[in-house]
Amino acid sequence: MKAESGAPLRADARRNRDQIIAAAKTIFVEQGPDAPMEDIARAAAVGVGTLYRRFPDRETLIREVARDNFARVLTEARAALAEEPTAWDALVRFLRFSQELRLSVQLAMLSPQAEAAIACDPLTGEFRRALLGELETVVKNAQAEGALRPDVGAGDVALVFTLLLRQLPNKLDNIESAAERVMGLMLDGLRAQPGSELPGRVLTGEDLLP
Amino acid sequence: MKAESGAPLRADARRNRDQIIAAAKTIFVEQGPDAPMEDIARAAAVGVGTLYRRFPDRETLIREVARDNFARVLTEARAALAEEPTAWDALVRFLRFSQELRLSVQLAMLSPQAEAAIACDPLTGEFRRALLGELETVVKNAQAEGALRPDVGAGDVALVFTLLLRQLPNKLDNIESAAERVMGLMLDGLRAQPGSELPGRVLTGEDLLP
Amino acid sequence: MKAESGAPLRADARRNRDQIIAAAKTIFVEQGPDAPMEDIARAAAVGVGTLYRRFPDRETLIREVARDNFARVLTEARAALAEEPTAWDALVRFLRFSQELRLSVQLAMLSPQAEAAIACDPLTGEFRRALLGELETVVKNAQAEGALRPDVGAGDVALVFTLLLRQLPNKLDNIESAAERVMGLMLDGLRAQPGSELPGRVLTGEDLLP
Amino acid sequence: MKAESGAPLRADARRNRDQIIAAAKTIFVEQGPDAPMEDIARAAAVGVGTLYRRFPDRETLIREVARDNFARVLTEARAALAEEPTAWDALVRFLRFSQELRLSVQLAMLSPQAEAAIACDPLTGEFRRALLGELETVVKNAQAEGALRPDVGAGDVALVFTLLLRQLPNKLDNIESAAERVMGLMLDGLRAQPGSELPGRVLTGEDLLP
DNA sequence: TATGAATGAGTATTCATTCAT
DNA sequence: TATGAATGAATACTCATTCAT
Numbered sequence: 086m087k088a089e090s091g092a093p094l095r096a097d098a099r100r101n102r103d104q105i106i107a108a109a110k111t112i113f114v115e116q117g118p119d120a121p122m123e124d125i126a127r128a129a130a131v132g133v134g135t136l137y138r139r140f141p142d143r144e145t146l147i148r149e150v151a152r153d154n155f156a157r158v159l160t161e162a163r164a165a166l167a168e169e170p171t172a173w174d175a176l177v178r179f180l181r182f183s184q185e186l187r188l189s190v191q192l193a194m195l196s197p198q199a200e201a202a203i204a205c206d207p208l209t210g211e212f213r214r215a216l217l218g219e220l221e222t223v224v225k226n227a228q229a230e231g232a233l234r235p236d237v238g239a240g241d242v243a244l245v246f247t248l249l250l251r252q253l254p255n256k257l258d259n260i261e262s263a264a265e266r267v268m269g270l271m272l273d274g275l276r277a278q279p280g281s282e283l284p285g286r287v288l289t290g291e292d293l294l295p
Numbered sequence: 296m297k298a299e300s301g302a303p304l305r306a307d308a309r310r311n312r313d314q315i316i317a318a319a320k321t322i323f324v325e326q327g328p329d330a331p332m333e334d335i336a337r338a339a340a341v342g343v344g345t346l347y348r349r350f351p352d353r354e355t356l357i358r359e360v361a362r363d364n365f366a367r368v369l370t371e372a373r374a375a376l377a378e379e380p381t382a383w384d385a386l387v388r389f390l391r392f393s394q395e396l397r398l399s400v401q402l403a404m405l406s407p408q409a410e411a412a413i414a415c416d417p418l419t420g421e422f423r424r425a426l427l428g429e430l431e432t433v434v435k436n437a438q439a440e441g442a443l444r445p446d447v448g449a450g451d452v453a454l455v456f457t458l459l460l461r462q463l464p465n466k467l468d469n470i471e472s473a474a475e476r477v478m479g480l481m482l483d484g485l486r487a488q489p490g491s492e493l494p495g496r497v498l499t500g501e502d503l504l505p
Numbered sequence: 506m507k508a509e510s511g512a513p514l515r516a517d518a519r520r521n522r523d524q525i526i527a528a529a530k531t532i533f534v535e536q537g538p539d540a541p542m543e544d545i546a547r548a549a550a551v552g553v554g555t556l557y558r559r560f561p562d563r564e565t566l567i568r569e570v571a572r573d574n575f576a577r578v579l580t581e582a583r584a585a586l587a588e589e590p591t592a593w594d595a596l597v598r599f600l601r602f603s604q605e606l607r608l609s610v611q612l613a614m615l616s617p618q619a620e621a622a623i624a625c626d627p628l629t630g631e632f633r634r635a636l637l638g639e640l641e642t643v644v645k646n647a648q649a650e651g652a653l654r655p656d657v658g659a660g661d662v663a664l665v666f667t668l669l670l671r672q673l674p675n676k677l678d679n680i681e682s683a684a685e686r687v688m689g690l691m692l693d694g695l696r697a698q699p700g701s702e703l704p705g706r707v708l709t710g711e712d713l714l715p
Numbered sequence: 716m717k718a719e720s721g722a723p724l725r726a727d728a729r730r731n732r733d734q735i736i737a738a739a740k741t742i743f744v745e746q747g748p749d750a751p752m753e754d755i756a757r758a759a760a761v762g763v764g765t766l767y768r769r770f771p772d773r774e775t776l777i778r779e780v781a782r783d784n785f786a787r788v789l790t791e792a793r794a795a796l797a798e799e800p801t802a803w804d805a806l807v808r809f810l811r812f813s814q815e816l817r818l819s820v821q822l823a824m825l826s827p828q829a830e831a832a833i834a835c836d837p838l839t840g841e842f843r844r845a846l847l848g849e850l851e852t853v854v855k856n857a858q859a860e861g862a863l864r865p866d867v868g869a870g871d872v873a874l875v876f877t878l879l880l881r882q883l884p885n886k887l888d889n890i891e892s893a894a895e896r897v898m899g900l901m902l903d904g905l906r907a908q909p910g911s912e913l914p915g916r917v918l919t920g921e922d923l924l925p
Numbered sequence: 926t927a928t929g930a931a932t933g934a935g936t937a938t939t940c941a942t943t944c945a946t
Numbered sequence: 947t948a949t950g951a952a953t954g955a956a957t958a959c960t961c962a963t964t965c966a967t
Contacts, residue, residue, distance in 0.1 A: 095967075098930060117406050119329060121957060132932040137959065194461075195405060196327050237480070244477055248458045252404060262495020263502075267454055269493045270447070274484030276491075283479045285472020292473075308947090331940060333950095342949040347942070515946075518951060537826050539749060541936060552953040557938065614881075615825060616747050657900070664897055668878045672824060682915020683922075687874055689913045690867070694904030696911075703899045705892020712893075728926090751961060753929095762928040767963070 102139050104129040109150050110188055118147055118192055118199040144202040151203045154189040155212035162219045172226030187250045217290030234277045240288025245271055312349050314339040319360050320398055328357055328402055328409040354412040361413045364399040365422035372429045382436030390456055397460045427500030444487045450498025455481055522559050524549040529570050530608055538567055538619040564622040571623045574609040575632035582639045592646030607670045637710030654697045660708025665691055732769050734759040739780050740818055748777055748822055748829040774832040781833045784819040785842035792849045802856030817880045847920030864907045870918025875901055
């Protein structure tokens with residue numbers, strides 16, 4: 086979670102770094118990943134210079150925000166897997182609590198530049214891989230439990246998640262249950278019960294990696 | 296479909312206008328709604344001056360693109376409703392063929408500015424309203440047919456559509472069936488069959504309008 | 506002398522372009538090649554935007570200024586060669602009138618960046634080559650005339666020129682004759698008369714080309 | 716040679732100071748006198764803070780580098796004068812060995828700012844004066860020896876030196892003898908032998924001082 | 926005292942919009 | 947009317963200098 090340069094940051098530098106990442110998350114969500122760097126600096130209560138000392142350019146900042154996000158989600162995924170009684174419950178909890186992931190997804194989709202910044206980052210790649218690994222497990226287990234329909238793979242599930250995690254139209258953000266209802270519909274679609282036959286082949290985690 | 300100024304455009308002006316809208320759609324999809332105006336003008340094989348004569352500023356351009364899009368989708372929706380044997384089929388066709396809608400959705404979500412440009416446009420509002428009107432009908436009919444689960448409203452369905460119409464991660468664009476599979480899962484979630492109970496209240500078309 | 510893009514510039518654009526090149530020369534001489542672009546724009550009575558439309562970045566501007574300069578010098582060199590009675594006179598005139606060259610030389614030497622901008626420009630390369638070609642001729646002829654010492658080549662002469670064309674200490678700029686005196690001393694060094702033996706080998710024009 | 720503050724520096728401070736001056740020389744030669752202060756600090760293996768403690772701003776640093784340089788050259792000049800058999804030999808040796816001077820000259824010429832920093836420094840002024848004093852002596856003596864042409868003054872000689880000490884085009888740095896050849900030509904121009912008549916008046920050392 | 930983090934003014938560059946041709 | 951040149955405000959990024967550790 087520390088920069089790859091290796092040297093541990095001085096206490097104040099560390100604090101600044103964290104503030105900047107936090108501010109960037111907020112601002113990116115509000116204004117998209119092209120938001121003025123000065124806005125981010127201001128939100129972090131820091132001079133632009135400091136922002137640039139820590140993150141040499143916007144691309145780096147986006148990448149670090151994405152890493153931070155993926156790391157948090159991975160932690161949460163593992164917790165869900167460890168703590169929930171059934172795999173299906175883990176899946177549901179994971180989905181419900183992973184609002185963190187939303188930013189990563191938006192970052193990765195919102196602007197072509199952002200996607201480019203993240204695509205070639207090896208560390209983000211590792212997180213993604215690890216995350217999909219966990220998902221493979223949950224999917225397998227949930228299918229063994231008979232809760233999840235057998236004709237889907239981790240790739241299918243991840244894809245569904247990806248869509249669900251998109252920002253809803255602002256109007257609906259206010260209707261508390263809107264997100265939950267779509268999620269419910271989707272989960273019903275995933276449940277093991279007589280449904281339609283899905284076209285094409287099962288998507289695995291591999292299919293989602295670059 | 297004509298500009299609100301009233302005067303019908305001369306043939307060549309009309310052609311220019313159409314070229315620009317088409318170019319803008321392409322560029323918006325490729326680069327997002329903040330793409331340089333010059334890029335759009337170039338793609339339309341037109342000088343920036345001409346672009347600005349027709350659309351006084353970016354906001355106007357976005358708005359017109361959105362109107363154009365909604366209009367096409369509305370046409371398609373009505374055709375589906377008129378031509379398909381069952382309401383459920385109309386729903387499916389509508390969803391499957393409405394890639395046009397994708398741009399509107401992306402426009403409305405991709406950047407806060409774009410959303411603002413569209414939100415307060417009365418004409419776009421009318422299209423939206425009309426579209427949701429048609430959707431109410433299909434939903435009602437499909438429920439009467441016993442094909443669609445009874446505990447959802449046009450708002451719920453529209454919301455599902457909205458999510459499905461988002462751009463998939465580029466990687467998956469190549470897997471032909473990916474989009475179809477998610478759609479299948481979603482449709483299974485919508486089908487009338489014993490599913491989980493959805494939280495909150497039924498969402499109507501009204502809930503989606505500003 | 507026109508940009509390689511090919512299309513002949515509109516009259517006003519042409520005028521602006523020329524003004525910018527002229528202004529850049531002045532400013533570069535006064536402040537060095539790192540002078541603020543805005544200063545150059547202001548000196549050319551033009552907005553920064555215009556400057557950048559014509560010359561996408563500083564490097565390009567430096568390169569174009571260098572080209573322009575070399576082209577002028579080449580013209581002057583040919584005139585001297587054609588009009589002066591002896592090759593030695595042509596050499597002297599060329600040297601004396603080539604204050605234009607001074608800027609090119611300074612540009613090429615003053616800052617590493619400037620040198621880099623020019624080094625890899627093929628057109629500047631051609632000018633240099635052509636210039637050295639003319640110089641070979643004058644040198645040969647002046648040696649045949651018995652005026653120039655026989656143990657020097659075009660490279661040696663060019664090198665001497667290069668040094669003489671450097672900016673004198675400001676203090677001395679005021680002493681009208683200072684530059685002339687150094688030039689006189691140098692010409693006496695070049696004259697055919699019993700002098701010391703020079704070390705190393707004769708430098709040709711080739712030796713000066715990258 | 717000590718800073719004007721008076722207090723003799725502690726041993727380690729002294730070492731720092733010397734490292735910084737040495738590093739600054741290197742960096743100035745490589746990147747010009749506008750090189751980032753951090754680069755200089757890094758090259759001196761010292762924090763920026765230390766650099767600034769010793770030299771409150773860039774101007775001061777440049778001035779100190781110039782002083783150091785002039786001091787070294789003066790030492791060398793006196794040694795040449797004392798050790799060489801003839802004044803002409805001293806002149807030649809002085810010229811040949813004074814690569815140190817090159818940096819001062821470049822500093823003084825490379826950027827207008829640097830020149831300004833040096834111009835008004837009394838200590839540098841003294842060094843210059845002393846240097847020109849020595850040069851007057853050598854010139855007089857070399858003329859008395861009949862080796863140096865009688866129609867030049869210390870100012871002329873200094874001017875010639877100044878030009879010769881400029882950085883040659885990089886390409887030629889590789890040709891070992893290039894610098895020597897130009898020097899040879901120049902010395903031939905200075906030699907007492909029938910040459911052309913020089914224009915203007917004899918330049919004295921005074922003419923070079925501000 | 927030495928260090929390197931923080932600051933913010935200074936500059937390069939881009940691009941929306943206006944205007945001359 | 948169509949064009950593309952001109953403008954300058956907005957924004958990215960750098961680096962001299964100051965200051966907390």
